[in-house]
Amino acid sequence: xxxxxxxxxxxxxxELPLSARAKEMRPVTYLDELNPAQREAVETLEGPVLxxxxxxxxxxKALTSRIAHLLNTETARPNQILAVTFTNRAAREMKQRVQQxxxxxxxxxxxxxxxxxxxxxxxxxxxxxxGLKSNYCILDTDDQKRLLKQIIIAENIDxxxxxxxxxxxxxxxxxxxxxxxxxxxxxxxxxxNHRAVPLYALYQERLxxxxxxxxxxxxxxxxxxxxxxxDVLENYRRRFRYILxxxxxxxxxxxxxxxxLLSRGxxxxxxxxxxxxxxxSWRGANVGxxxxxxxxxxxxxxxxxxxxxxxxxxxxxxxxxxxxxxxxRLGKTLFTELGDGEKVRLASLWEGEDEARWIGGEIEAMQGxxxxxxxxxxxxxxxxxxxxxxxRAFEDRFLAIxxxxxxIGGPRFYERQEIRDALAYFRVACSPTDDLxxxxxxxxxxxxxxxxxxxxxxxxxxxxxxxxxxxxxxxxSGGQLAARAGSAMTALVERFDRWHRMALSPSLxxxxxxxxxxxESGYTEMWTLAKTPDASGRVENLKELVRALEQFENLQGFLxxxxxxxxxxxxxxxxxxxxxxxxxxxxxxxxxVFLPGWEEGLFPHQLSLDENGIKxxxxxxxxxxxxxxxxxxxxxxxxxxxxxxxxxxxxxLPSRFIDELPxxxxxxxxxxxxxxxxxGWSETADTGxxxxxxxxxxxxxxGWKRLQARSATSRPVPGRRTxxxxxxxAEFTCGDRVFHEKFGYGYVMEVTGDKLDIEFERxxxxxxxxxxxVPAERAS
DNA sequence: CCAAGGCCGGTTTTT
DNA sequence: CCGGCCTTGG
Numbered sequence: 001x002x003x004x005x006x007x008x009x010x011x012x013x014x015e016l017p018l019s020a021r022a023k024e025m026r027p028v029t030y031l032d033e034l035n036p037a038q039r040e041a042v043e044t045l046e047g048p049v050l051x052x053x054x055x056x057x058x059x060x061k062a063l064t065s066r067i068a069h070l071l072n073t074e075t076a077r078p079n080q081i082l083a084v085t086f087t088n089r090a091a092r093e094m095k096q097r098v099q100q101x102x103x104x105x106x107x108x109x110x111x112x113x114x115x116x117x118x119x120x121x122x123x124x125x126x127x128x129x130x131g132l133k134s135n136y137c138i139l140d141t142d143d144q145k146r147l148l149k150q151i152i153i154a155e156n157i158d159x160x161x162x163x164x165x166x167x168x169x170x171x172x173x174x175x176x177x178x179x180x181x182x183x184x185x186x187x188x189x190x191x192x193n194h195r196a197v198p199l200y201a202l203y204q205e206r207l208x209x210x211x212x213x214x215x216x217x218x219x220x221x222x223x224x225x226x227x228x229x230x231d232v233l234e235n236y237r238r239r240f241r242y243i244l245x246x247x248x249x250x251x252x253x254x255x256x257x258x259x260x261l262l263s264r265g266x267x268x269x270x271x272x273x274x275x276x277x278x279x280x281s282w283r284g285a286n287v288g289x290x291x292x293x294x295x296x297x298x299x300x301x302x303x304x305x306x307x308x309x310x311x312x313x314x315x316x317x318x319x320x321x322x323x324x325x326x327x328x329r330l331g332k333t334l335f336t337e338l339g340d341g342e343k344v345r346l347a348s349l350w351e352g353e354d355e356a357r358w359i360g361g362e363i364e365a366m367q368g369x370x371x372x373x374x375x376x377x378x379x380x381x382x383x384x385x386x387x388x389x390x391x392r393a394f395e396d397r398f399l400a401i402x403x404x405x406x407x408i409g410g411p412r413f414y415e416r417q418e419i420r421d422a423l424a425y426f427r428v429a430c431s432p433t434d435d436l437x438x439x440x441x442x443x444x445x446x447x448x449x450x451x452x453x454x455x456x457x458x459x460x461x462x463x464x465x466x467x468x469x470x471x472x473x474x475x476x477s478g479g480q481l482a483a484r485a486g487s488a489m490t491a492l493v494e495r496f497d498r499w500h501r502m503a504l505s506p507s508l509x510x511x512x513x514x515x516x517x518x519x520e521s522g523y524t525e526m527w528t529l530a531k532t533p534d535a536s537g538r539v540e541n542l543k544e545l546v547r548a549l550e551q552f553e554n555l556q557g558f559l560x561x562x563x564x565x566x567x568x569x570x571x572x573x574x575x576x577x578x579x580x581x582x583x584x585x586x587x588x589x590x591x592x593v594f595l596p597g598w599e600e601g602l603f604p605h606q607l608s609l610d611e612n613g614i615k616x617x618x619x620x621x622x623x624x625x626x627x628x629x630x631x632x633x634x635x636x637x638x639x640x641x642x643x644x645x646x647x648x649x650x651x652x653l654p655s656r657f658i659d660e661l662p663x664x665x666x667x668x669x670x671x672x673x674x675x676x677x678x679x680g681w682s683e684t685a686d687t688g689x690x691x692x693x694x695x696x697x698x699x700x701x702x703g704w705k706r707l708q709a710r711s712a713t714s715r716p717v718p719g720r721r722t723x724x725x726x727x728x729x730a731e732f733t734c735g736d737r738v739f740h741e742k743f744g745y746g747y748v749m750e751v752t753g754d755k756l757d758i759e760f761e762r763x764x765x766x767x768x769x770x771x772x773x774v775p776a777e778r779a780s
Numbered sequence: 781c782c783a784a785g786g787c788c789g790g791t792t793t794t795t
Numbered sequence: 796c797c798g799g800c801c802t803t804g805g
Binding site for chain 1: 781782789790791792793794795
């Protein structure tokens with residue numbers, strides 16, 4: 001279970017004299033297992049330390065050993081250590097490994113957790129300092145957007161032009177940068193048609209009335225508390241004598257400020273990170289934090305962990321060669337002592353389906369004992385994609401050939417509609433004033449309470465300053481609703497009253513209560529009767545939800561857990577191939593990794609380049625680096641020359657990242673699927689692709705050569721038809737030499753309306769809309 | 781009040 | 796091409 005301790009599982013434990021016992025129980029061995037760099041990072045307990053830990057260099061080991069060392073030398077007691085991670089997974093792993101090292105349970109480490117869970121816990125203690133009650137509820141992004149939408153509509157703003165989604169994004173960014181409505185710089189006040197700042201302020205007001213916070217607030221409020229209340233700050237500075245931060249390259253500005261406040265004074269802060277693995281800038285992460293560490297924390301000791309224990313040499317060299325193309329980096333030289341191993345394999349396929357088919361074939365071949373090569377279990381294999389839409393092809397293919405797979409990081413269990421609905425019922429039952437939850441389920445399942453009735457309830461609630469449930473009760477009993485809505489509301493209010501009483505009664509099992517709520521509300525029935533194909537799955541999920549309740553003492557505790565630990569915890573032990581995004585793969589490793597879809601536009605992703613230019617490109621490259629470095633023994637990069645994108649066939653160039661892989665460490669597979677075995681596993685690959693002309697290795701394929709050659713040989717015949725650019729920027733005629741942002745220079749071959757057929761020198765033949773090209777002489 | 785059709789948008793995603 | 800969301804018409 002997660003690193004969230006809000007539910008009290010470990011947080012409320014007594015502060016044990018853990019280190020003393022640890023010593024009795026187990027002799028110090030952890031130091032002997034460290035290399036010199038790791039050892040230095042572990043043993044430098046005082047003052048700021050930056051551990052620059054490359055991929056696979058034993059960073060978690062160093063971090064956990066450091067905690068063990070702090071405890072074992074009695075430098076700190078467990079409750080004096082603040083250790084923060086980003087994900088529950090990381091927190092859980094850290095806890096387990098400290099336990100392993102010390103050979104005991106770490107019940108007494110209350111301050112090891114995610115930024116969010118630790119802040120949530122602290123904020124419960126100090127909620128009143130920011131105008132909240134300690135039982136505040138934590139909204140997820142869905143609630144957040146619904147709330148913003150209400151505000152936008154209430155302010156008479158055209159929601160279509162100015163979406164809640166956009167506003168949520170703007171506000172999140174400000175919160176990431178620790179900007180309260182009052183602090184937003186004037187230069188940014190024009191955002192959202194000059195309305196963003198006042199709307200932000202309104203939103204914060206509304207949250208306060210609801211006694212609610214969003215994720216960003218957890219950090220921001222705690223920051224406010226520490227900044228404005230010297231006594232509280234002093235208290236925590238004295239308490240958290242040693243601070244450890246995992247994945248420092250992913251911290252945002254609010255988190256950075258928070259850490260600085262807490263560590264100023266003793267300065268015992270140890271940050272671990274890798275600037276080359278910073279892939280979350282779009283979520284507010286600020287690589288600058290790690291790049292600036294030595295300036296921010298004067299006298300900092302910087303330790304580089306450069307010995308890689310994960311990947312074989314070719315894989316490591318390929319990754320290092322690739323990332324060397326990035327400019328803004330601290331720079332590390334990773335090395336390994338592992339034996340030879342395979343080169344990174346590179347395969348070119350005709351189209352996306354072929355790619356899935358080929359990889360499926362490879363995986364099957366890797367199962368059975370192909371003579372001379374190692375076999376890989378399904379759970380040792382991962383497919384890492386750039387975008388979720390790439391997953392479909394693999395799922396289809398694997399279903400077809402009966403290859404067990406699991407998609408990691410898909411829509412999470414607690415984010416599914418039916419689960420969120422059920423939780424909303426539980427929320428209202430526990431706290432009848434939870435308006436957002438009430439709103440969500442007031443007419444789900446349909447019970448005849450439509451827009452009009454809901455608006456009346458809202459209005460009355462606002463004007464009288466009462467909750468929606470109370471308002472509904474008043475209107476229903478006063479006969480102020482339409483007949484159908486009125487009777488439905490009376491029944492619903494009555495039920496909630498009863499459920500609330502049951503929730504308060506300690507004698508009643510919360511599992512029975514949950515079951516009753518779902519049955520009596522008609523919610524389970526709604527899905528049982530639904531005729532959509534996914535209905536039965538949803539009923540299953542509801543059952544699973546009730547099962548998950550068993551691990552908690554009451555509904556309240558469960559709801560608190562869910563708010564922060566949005567994970568699907570049903571882990572089957574069956575062996576399966578993992579399919580996930582590159583982002584989701586960070587921190588994981590697999591013996592064999594497939595990296596499909598290395599095509600310009602997809603990876604690096606076009607939007608990333610468009611929006612962030614060179615910075616975007618460098619982040620994409622780091623993503624590629626993360627991908628390759630997940631592999632222990634076998635890494636296979638592939639690309640498809642053609643891909644169906646939003647129903648349109650698109651011809652793609654191989655990713656520039658392919659060119660950046662050092663040739664000496666790459667094994668270009670000859671024509672996978674054609675029977676010319678280049679790699680060792682290919683002979684059993686599906687030969688259905690054999691007839692496809694253009695499948696060949698990247699650099700020597702006939703198709704590739706043809707593309708290269710074409711521009712030199714073909715000269716268009718000057719033509720008659722002329723395209724009129726609708727934006728009146730230029731007119732084109734057959735034979736014109738033109739320039740395109742993405743495809744480079746080429747000649748216009750044919751003109752159809754505003755569409756041009758262009759032979760590009762590098763990219764080959766494309767159909768392009770006229771306004772996307774400029775005459776070559778105008779290209780900068 | 782609800783179901784069917786039109787329209788837009790469309791990377792990555794933890795807490 | 797697909798899904799979510801909103802509008803429209805019954």
